[in-house]
Amino acid sequence: MLHALNWFWVSPVTRPLATTLSQHLPQAFFARPAEVVAPELIGCRLVKRQDNGSLLWGVVVETEAYSQEEPACHGYRNRTKRNDTLFGAPGHWYVYLTYGIHHCVNVVTDRANWANGVLLRAVAMPDEPERIAAGPGLLARRFSINRGHDGQPLSTDQGLWLAPPPTAWPLPSGDLVQTGRIGIRQGQDLPWRWYLRSSRSVSRRVAGDRPSPSVALV
């Protein structure tokens, strides 16, 4: 099982898979600053109900935080039609198109009238190529998420949501890497990117970092 390394922390499932996947994180979870929510999102599952009723899902292994008071944030300068969702209530999807090609998927956090959100940068998919969703654009492509999802609430009713991890927070000590954000020019001093060290589905690792060995799958 080559992908086993990706799944070390997923393996001690304590409840039936369908049960954990159908749970969704409450809005209160997102009603906190992005830099608080982002690391806690590592290990959660991104879940989408497909047309045939089955659930498409994967584990969130990389996130980034953005906040209005720093220049890398879309809401740093002013509120526009494009970034309006980012200023809205927490617990909603903020989806935009970048480079005219790729969609980026964010969750709105904190409070209304304050641009704040977490970018979902990478997801590990079970029984699929390790890098099928290793990056913001690839993630959006794999889950078929587009501007049509912008402004929608995270909910099972809407068909796209985030489920808590099967095991309790926090993640095993040392498996969460905190580092600088990617693909931005300003605000690079902020260490607001987090990823799961044991996962091979991270978009880009810090220099010299290698996926930590599997712990529990033997």
Added chain:
DNA sequence: TTCACGATTCTA
């Protein structure tokens, strides 16, 4: 109306 550019990815 025009223009420069981006929270990226793929190819050379």
Added chain:
DNA sequence: AGAATCGTGAAG
């Protein structure tokens, strides 16, 4: 290292 590709916002 460079191209692909287009919606958006600021400028004229």
